[in-house]
Amino acid sequence: MKYDYLIVGAGLYGAVFAHEAKKKGKKCLIVEKRNHIAGNIYCEEIHGIRVHKYGAHIFHTSQKNIWDYVNQFAEFNNYVNSPVARYKDELYNLPFNMNTFSKMWGITTPQEAKDIIAGQIADLHIGEPENLEEQALSLVGRDVYEKLIKGYTEKQWGRDCRDLPAFIIKRLPLRFVYDNNYFNDRYQGIPMGGYTKLVEKMLEGIEVRLNVDYLANRQELETAADKIIYTGMIDQFYGYKLGVLEYRSVRFETEELAVENYQGNAVVNYTDREVPYTRIIEHKHFEFGQQPVTVISREYSSEWKKGEEPYYPVNNDRNNSLYERYRELAAGEKRVIFGGRLGGYQYYDMDKVIMAALEMCRKELP
Ligand code: UDP
Secondary structure (H helix, E strand, O other): OOEEEEEEOOOHHHHHHHHHHHHOOOOEEEEOOOOOOOHHHOEEEEOOEEEEOOOOOOEEEOOHHHHHHHHOOOOEOOOOOOOEEEEOOEEEEOOEOHHHHHHHHOOOOHHHHHHHHHHHHHOOOOOOOOOHHHHHHHHHHHHHHHHHHHHHHHHHHOOOHHHOOOHHHHOOOEOOOOOOOOOOOOEEEOEOOOHHHHHHHHOOOOEEEOOOOOHHHHHHHHOOEEEEEEOOOHHHHOOOOOOOOOEEEEEEEEEEEOOOOOOOOOEEEEOOOOOOOOEEEEHHHHHOOOOOOEEEEEEEEEEOOOOOOOOEEOOOHHHHHHHHHHHHHHHOOOOEEEOHHHHOOOOOOHHHHHHHHHHHHHHHOO
8 A cells, every 4th residue: 555545536625634644744645536626616717817617715714723724825815705686686785784774775773774674573473493584584584585585595505495404594694784794704815826726735745646536446546545535425435325415516607708897896696586697706806806807607506416516515404314324334434534515515614624624634643
């Protein structure tokens, strides 16, 4: 055996593990089925604009140690995510805050906003919210739910809001101050030079083989190392033998435009059902780009099918209990450790991926 660890997938989880393992003197090999590193945070440069090829990523965390950790590999800019929501021809600020409420109801004070929301939910008699719809209604009332949440969520997840877990909407801050920062976290920004470069830095001195599909070369690769860190889909690893976990996939229609500034913001969400895409990303604004041209991506959400790219695990009861059964299988593995969004079937943000990888390193690389 030549390597201590074979790492399947060159995304953030695999890269953090590889970096830490190398520091401890371990020999790692990463195999990646795509033709590039960095998983879904990979960016592709077009006209000097870094295009988030697999969807927009904004780094944010409340953990100082995680912020310090990523800052070893890149300096971060001072981008603050402040998406705009477009419902038909009406524009609203996100997350749900006094700017949103003021536009929605023509009011000015927090008390007025709270009174309107309380009035809208009084007759709904929602106890402990049991699904996303109840959670959203009990937080922001019917108007905001109907205009800014229902259509967007049902497009993104392809499911009725009553069939989705409440935690998804809890990702969004709700505040009664005039503050459009989408995240509550202490630290936020985009790595200067881009995410691909950040991951490249993590992987310095580590052998990476691109265009290698582990599952298609399993017999040969299985014996290449003592242990395997697997960051692909856990159900696929097991040949779907307990059943298929559901994911949402995303398709991007990317366009180069001969205008300097198309929409005036990095992220515009289209929250009504009639527009088929969920959002338009104008990539240059993540880095305050001054190029004379621009690149935009329209984002379309669909149910994942075998052979497509999985993006979001659908963490409803059915899938979570199926995942539990895969996790039990995984717990019995002596040589394989699963991690990342796909290996752990979790709707992880980047900071949570890094936290999970470092936590695993503490156990695995004492
Ligand atoms: N969401 C919404 N309206 C919006 C933006 C978000 O209702 O304009 C809800 C929706 O349920 C979505 C969740 O918030 O699934 C998380 O959205 P976000 O854009 O933060 O997720 P991402 O795709 O960026 O991980």
